[in-house]
Amino acid sequence: MSIKVAGVSKNFGDFAALTDVSVDIPSGSLTALLGPSGGGKSTLLRVIAGLEQPDSGVVQIDGVDATVLPPQRRGVGFVFQHYAAFKHMTVERNVAFGLSIRHKPKAEIRERVRELLELVHLEQFAHRYPSQLSGGQRQRMALARALAVEPKVLLLDEPFGALDAQVRKELRAWLRRLHDKVHVTTVFVTHDQEEAMEVADEIVVMADGVVKQVGSPDELYERPSSDFVMSFLGPVTRIGGELVRPHDIELFDEPEAGARPATVSRVTRLGFEVRVDLDIDGEEAWAQVTRGTAEHLALEQGKQIFIRPQHTRTSVAASSAPRSTS
Amino acid sequence: MSPPASNDLSAGGGGTLAVPPLTGGPRIGGGRTARRGLSGRFVVGPTLTGGFVVLFLSVVVLIPLAVLVYKSTGSGWAGFWHQVHSPFAWSALKLTVVMSLLVALINLVMGTAIAWLLVRDRMPGRQFLDTIIDLPFALPTIVAGVTLILLFGPTSPIGINLAYARSGVLLALLFVSLPFVVRTVQPVLLELDRDMEEAAASLGASQFTIFRRIILPTIAPAMAAGTTLAFARALSEFGSTVLISGNLPGKTQVAAVFIYGKIQEDSVTGAAAVSTVLLAVSLVVLVLLNVIQLWVARRD
């Protein structure tokens, strides 16, 4: 069940939330819409769900033009950042909602709800109300509720944004496993690059209402098409005007070919990794090395060393234009 | 104040039998959460709902009031002024406005004091007081009139007879308008940030200075809104004054009772003229409340 978005624009008053956005999301994939807040990714997701009407452009779901369909007829499952739990219903009735309004037989509903609660590990909470659940449990309930109607596509808007760090990590891994099991085409919005890299097959980077780049996590990390994408997807530092990943900087205590002198201005140990702040002819930069390297070079404040970036960002084939995936 | 600041006032009304007074309710959905969502998309729903709402409002409220204003000026402005300036009409209007101002002033002081007592004084019986404060909203006005004349009339068990006197009218108006200031000030006092007071105290401010410099400015808009509502209520009051005032034209007859008398005499133009004056003052009051609302909204 693929999703195709073509030439979609959406304005809120003077604010251009989306400008001529085109994205293809292949059937069965797990795609992240990644970008800074206000970049248009949530709006794009809501346009796909039918919760917003685009000013122009087309949305196709499973090959069918859905642009003017109301949300209830698009066959999408939508999970909200703040859960949108039906507060007056038990967990069980929340999950059953989509089925009960379709007037499915009671027994079938009961069976399906039981399955889903098992899937999201909430069996023993069936008769509780949302207010009696933790944030993570509520979000799993919301997910089960969205899956109950067997949506063609599953859309998640910052699904873990309101949860604390530990729960967020757990749910991420769990979402990945769930997707491997259920295989429904899934799109989730996040502003957390780590989350996108860890969970998604494919990442759509968005900012200022436009798509900046589309690709697999590795492609984006290795071959970012712009400084923006590079700095958004991971730590960067600047050496001689070029962006470099701090872990792609080699450190030597003797001059080497292509290496330039630098002064260590500070050494910070962060467990296994060591952050080395550098002064290169008055410019500040930093490198990330292993503890072993740091000890081997006997790095300390004020020490003169030589550094050599391994690869700086080079323009690659992956352009900001959306890829055709079908 | 926390975000629901514009709701602070509304909580006053919303929190009690009080009409969620003008202050509060109004400006529902002031756009804070103006989410674009499903709203626009189901064209039939809102149009139908909107049509019904506007139709109902027109039939019940707008058309009648418009016709009233139209009729009052039916014989031209001169006729209108003639009616309003007729001795008894004029004295009824004057009495009503003066009494209402007095009532507003007393409510401003007593209402704030009552709210203060309810929120800050851990006095036994507070809950009971808090409940009965709304009695004037729940009690039919004519019943209020009967009860007041029993206590303060010719057969008063405590020997105070205010019947057929202006002080009796004042009493009735004080009764019906009692909850307004209490119920607008109370929620704001409840939400008042104690940290501010403690900070002020730590900076060496005396109790009196804290009240004047910290508390008073915070509750002032609520006090103003409550007082305005009390004024509006006193201005329009009818039922509770009928019995105790004795309706002596030129002496204790308030505007609403004057209008009622004119209707009974089938003197519609006279009734309509005075009604229009009352209506105009009501509109001014509504505008005033909106201004107070804006004042609150801007401050937060």
Add this chain to the structure above:
Amino acid sequence: MTRNRTSAPRWGLRVVVLAYLMFLLVLPVVVILYRTFQHGLSPVFDALTTSDAQHAYKITAIVAVSAVVLNTVFGVAAAILLVRHRFPGRRILDAVIDLPIAVSPVVVGLALTLVYGRNTAVGSWFGRHGINIIFSLPGMVIATSFVALPLVVRAVGPVLEEIGEEQEQAAATLGASAFQRFTRITLPSIRGALAYGVVLSLARSLGEFGAVAVVSGRLLGKTETVPLYVLDLYNNFNQTGAYAASTSLVLVAVAALVASRFLRPRGAMT
């Protein structure tokens, strides 16, 4: 600061406030209860079971319930419109809904008479079709609706705003139609506030005096509600009856107070 020893100014405040409330609120109610029951229960019972009294109760119930039903439907519709939709004239609509609070009941009655009275264009058209509005039940219902108009809107509005739109959107993505969203999500979410608004409206409607006095014509045994009946009895020096009927309304008011205290949304006013 609260834990300060009770000081002289505090005692002063207590005495003044309590005396004020005592004379204005408590004593009048105590006195009417005493006067009503000073000769026992049977005169009260007799006074409340006369045919005029029974009829007044019936009329009051019909008028109040009709007005409450109308205002409930209107109130929910208007609240949804104001909270969930953006349209030109929204602020005006919002302001107009508050108008009835500031308009004198007598003025309401007069205004309705001028539009729907028998000698008016509208009134006579209805009259030709066998429907009398003024001096009849429909006019009393409209008048009562007018005075209680804002109560449901203002009770429901803030709650509707607070629950937000997400649950409704979630229901939409799960396939719920607009009607299903309303009955299954919106209505259950606002039921507390709605009940509160209905209690307020009912209390106000049962007790309405001025507007109904004008539009009903106060025809004893025909269009007389209990509040009008109280005045009639009082004017006819039937004090036992007037006090008994008043006391019955006091009890209704107290019941409404107690009910509203339980229903009050987020009512941590203690």
